[in-house]
Amino acid sequence: MEQKKKDSNRDAYPILVVGIGPGSKDYVLPAALRAIASADILVGGRRALADYAREEQEQIVIGADIEAVLHGIDEARQRARVVVLVSGDPGYFSLLDALKRRFLDEPIEVIPGISSLQMAFSRLAIPWHEAKFLSFHGRTPSDAVLAYEEGAVLGLLTDAKQNSKTIPEKLLSLGWKREAKLYILSRLSYEDESIIETTLGEAVELPAVSHGILVVCA
């Protein structure tokens, strides 16, 4: 999507949020690549900027201080085309949420990306229309949401603290069976991608894998 010219009724360029998929450029939409190429200012994590930013593009690094990043975007959009790079799909736990809250009725456009969850289910060749997707990335779903349900399929984002060891422990404490099938997927789309097939009961004995996807089949 070519970003529209500055809207004369407003004082700023629309903010374009682009999903860059799970990591490898093989899984990025051509429309996303075109939008990234046409940006004056790119906003993203260090890894994304290293992968995509050209020398002449101004950069804003997304670090721990999100308020500073939002402020930087607000200033930047007054004078140039800003493209924000987010991993996976923007609609699923990304900076889009904070941008929508900060810029309320201001124009924000989105180009979708392949979510790490979509990628995980593709790798396993398991349909996801009945799966329950939840995030343990910097948050904890409630016990009620995690309660055992016969036939349930879960797709879970993890982080360093809530990982392939601690989450199975939690599910077992909530009545899930030790023999429930568990897939631990990490570094999806990269050369060192890893997919481990195990069970909830075994996973608590294995080394923890963080920042990946867990797929649990009751």
Ligand SMILES: C[S@@+](CC[C@H](N)C(=O)[O-])C[C@H]1O[C@@H](n2cnc3c(N)ncnc32)[C@H](O)[C@@H]1O
């Ligand atoms: C802030 S969330 C972003 C989710 C993203 N918007 C999406 O749609 O995939 C970051 C989490 O996504 C998951 N993730 C992102 N890239 C991944 C990859 N290449 N392989 C496995 N999991 C990944 C991990 O659970 C990571 O902690």
